[in-house]
Amino acid sequence: MKDTGLIQDTIRYGVIGCGMMGQEHLRNIALLPEAHVAAIYEPNPAMAKAAQAIAPGAKMCGSLADLLAHERLDCLLIASPNHVHVEQFLEVARTRPLPLLIEKPLYTDAADETALRRLQAGYPAPIWVAMEYRYMPPIMAFLDECEAATGGLKMLTIREHRFPFLNKVGAWNRFNRNTGGTLVEKCCHFFDLMRLVLKSDPVRVSASAGQEVNHRDERIDGATPDIWDSAYVIVDFASGARAMLELCMFAEGSRYQEELSATGPAGKIEALVPGPGRFWPARLGLAPVPQVIVSPRDPKGPRVVEIPFDPELLKAGDHNGSTYYQHRRFLDAVRGQGLPEVTLEDGMWAVRMGLAAQQAALTGETVRF
Structure with a gap:
């Protein structure tokens, strides 16, 4: 250059x-x-x-x-x-x-x-x-095949069953005032994926969430953490499609951390993504391999594809290589060889949806956009 x-x-x-x-x-x-x-x-x-x-x-x-x-x-x-x-x-x-x-x-x-x-x-x-999360290899494969596998998406479910919030400097991530709340801090990734997969914007959000298990006995500078650890969120989209998020942050014993499922008139596609390899118990042998599963309605018969991670990328972080792939594409934008794939508008929508879900869970009322 x-x-x-x-x-x-x-x-x-x-x-x-x-x-x-x-x-x-x-x-x-x-x-x-x-x-x-x-x-x-x-x-x-x-x-x-x-x-x-x-x-x-x-x-x-x-x-x-x-x-x-x-x-x-x-x-x-x-x-x-x-x-x-x-x-x-x-x-x-x-x-x-x-x-x-x-x-x-x-x-x-x-x-x-x-x-x-x-x-x-x-x-x-x-x-x-x-x-x-957009750049995890199994999720990229899921995105590539979604339309063909489903024949046009009608329902999308995202489940994350994972470990509690990790310890960070000053425990800043234990308090809603610093994070925006769990449905913003943790779940904006998933609301971003919903818009990306469904190619539509939300029109209303309903939610139930709370702090059921984690951090309830902690005291930090005299204050008790108020960050939630579990939720169900239902989102209706302008296209007529529906999406649901299920979050549990006291389920670190799960084989897979994220499970995505999209369904339409032609069939279903799933992505199964394990959590960080450093948390997988060595006594259980090799960590689970990510899978993408396509299940057509006709002819019936699931097709399972394993998508192994690059071990060098796994050593570099907890997001299954996605941080590396994201930087590769960001560098293209820096050089003027491409446009940002996750725009400021995308980032604002993800937070907007998270804040709406927080409000819906607090009030028990549906939030409309």
Whole structure:
């Protein structure tokens, strides 16, 4: 690639936030020969030390302003806690609006959407909202075959049975005020997938959710966590299709963590996705292999396809290689060789649906868009 003064042969990232997810991004960027991390801003000393060990060539910056002043940057990644995403996004837009990959959820408070819409209208570079679940290999295969397998989707079910929220810096993820609530923090991925699969926008949301098992006996700075651990959410779409989410965060004994099922007049397709390999008990042998199952109505007879993960990508994070594939496509957008596949509008819809589900569960009333 010709040196334009903006983007070199090697794409140089500035990374904002290097907790658990930020470090996964660092490990995956390190697998890309055409990219490296040039600068990092991480205010927590322990997380900063861990980040520097993964990206030893990166300059460690004392503030976001210092990072944005670093001359040799081609793009930015925001992977900080949810409740500071918008504040940091606004500073980036004011100071140095480079191509941006910003982690989900895009925001946590409905009042932030006005500022984001202004950014959407005037930001001069690509913005990509990080929705890693789109890029898990079994889910990509599911997406590719969905229309043909179903003959036109009418029903979509997403089930996630997984482990509780992990321990993060300051336990920020234990409180709704920081996360937007479980149905925003955790489930915006699934609401994004619903819109992507059904190719339609929601018209109403109903939900039942609560904090049934996890974190009830914890005390953090004198406060009890209020984050939910289980939910059912039903979403009706403008197309007439329906979708349901079933979440349980005290089911880490499950063989598969995510199970997607789409049904239409021609048949059904399923994707079965195991959780992080590091959580699979060694005494049980090899971890489960992801599967995609196509079950036509006529002729009857399921077809099962195993989709093994690349072991090198599994070592780099907890999202089954999807973070790596996402960065590959993001780099195309940075180079001007493609458009963002997860737009700011997609990111806003995912949060909008999560906030509506939180409201529906709290009030017991259907929320309409």
